Amino acid sequence: xxxxxxxxxxxxxxxxxxxxxxxxxxxxxxxxxxxxxxxxxxxxxxxxxxxxxxxxxxxxxxxxxxxxxxxxxxxxxxxxxxxxxxxxxxxxxxxxxxxxxxxxxxxxxxxxxxxxxxxxxxxxxxxxxxxxxxxxxxxxxxxxxxxxxxxxxxxxxxxxxxxxxxxxxxxxxxxxxxxxxxxxxxxxxxxxxxxxxxxxxxxxxxxxxxxxxxxxxxxxxxxxxxxxxxxxxxxxxxxxxxxxxxxxxxxxxxxxxxxxxxxxxxxx
DNA sequence: TTATTCGGAAATTAAAAACA
DNA sequence: GTTTTTAATTTCCGAATAAT
Numbered sequence: 001x002x003x004x005x006x007x008x009x010x011x012x013x014x015x016x017x018x019x020x021x022x023x024x025x026x027x028x029x030x031x032x033x034x035x036x037x038x039x040x041x042x043x044x045x046x047x048x049x050x051x052x053x054x055x056x057x058x059x060x061x062x063x064x065x066x067x068x069x070x071x072x073x074x075x076x077x078x079x080x081x082x083x084x085x086x087x088x089x090x091x092x093x094x095x096x097x098x099x100x101x102x103x104x105x106x107x108x109x110x111x112x113x114x115x116x117x118x119x120x121x122x123x124x125x126x127x128x129x130x131x132x133x134x135x136x137x138x139x140x141x142x143x144x145x146x147x148x149x150x151x152x153x154x155x156x157x158x159x160x161x162x163x164x165x166x167x168x169x170x171x172x173x174x175x176x177x178x179x180x181x182x183x184x185x186x187x188x189x190x191x192x193x194x195x196x197x198x199x200x201x202x203x204x205x206x207x208x209x210x211x212x213x214x215x216x217x218x219x220x221x222x223x224x225x226x227x228x229x230x231x232x233x234x235x236x237x238x239x240x241x242x243x244x245x246x247x248x249x250x251x252x253x254x255x256x257x258x259x260x261x262x263x264x265x266x267x268x
Numbered sequence: 269t270t271a272t273t274c275g276g277a278a279a280t281t282a283a284a285a286a287c288a
Numbered sequence: 289g290t291t292t293t294t295a296a297t298t299t300c301c302g303a304a305t306a307a308t
Binding site for chain 1 (some may be wrong): 273275279281282283284
Binding site for chain 1 (some may be wrong): 293294295296297298299300301
């Protein structure tokens, strides 16, 4: 008779593989599978959020007197159905490869970070692990990569995995094309979640990178719109109030402070 | 056969509501 | 204040699938 007893924390690999983790480092699964056993993922907050999470009350409300309008109401948060709904806002599979992420993140930290020290390398890598199923992390990465591709001194990176049959790697302007592609991907996937009503810092940074993209592409009106959005999100997040910073650890707090400062330096 | 993947059941956790 | 209810998030079982 063994005690099953769920471990309090599964490692990153076991979490992805959905297998039982023994919680030690390195864990048994990682050892046998020759994987490096890490515990980088940041656990999400559990439990209801907002003023009594409203799904069930909405459901009850709509069932009570199911009028023609109630079906419309039911479609609100059940985003997975209804014919005219969601014209595919899911991430494009295979577009944002680990190679591209690595290349762009490296480029950011060597060339852009001195001027905009608004990301933390370790924390960004953690976010990248779950980008597949977290649209906020995904759009942060696509906007970052788009921004990097649009930089004039960015070296050529193949968007297609390895051997490019169209010779894009050697074509001038290919990086701008890739950047524009990723920019469009960001805008599209961003529609799949509400980044304004309960914004995260990732949303804010995404807006800032979008500003950078549009500015680099000489689309100035769109650029200022994104910058304005980023500034507004900063206010919604209370970044102008010192007391909001105490809830963050040193790394996160200084990152937020620098981001806030950069926003206003950029707005001039 | 064994190894891997992944849908989803069960457990865990924390916020909101109800209660004293 | 304490307890109960509710829901978001987690772990990981076990069936399906892939690899050998």
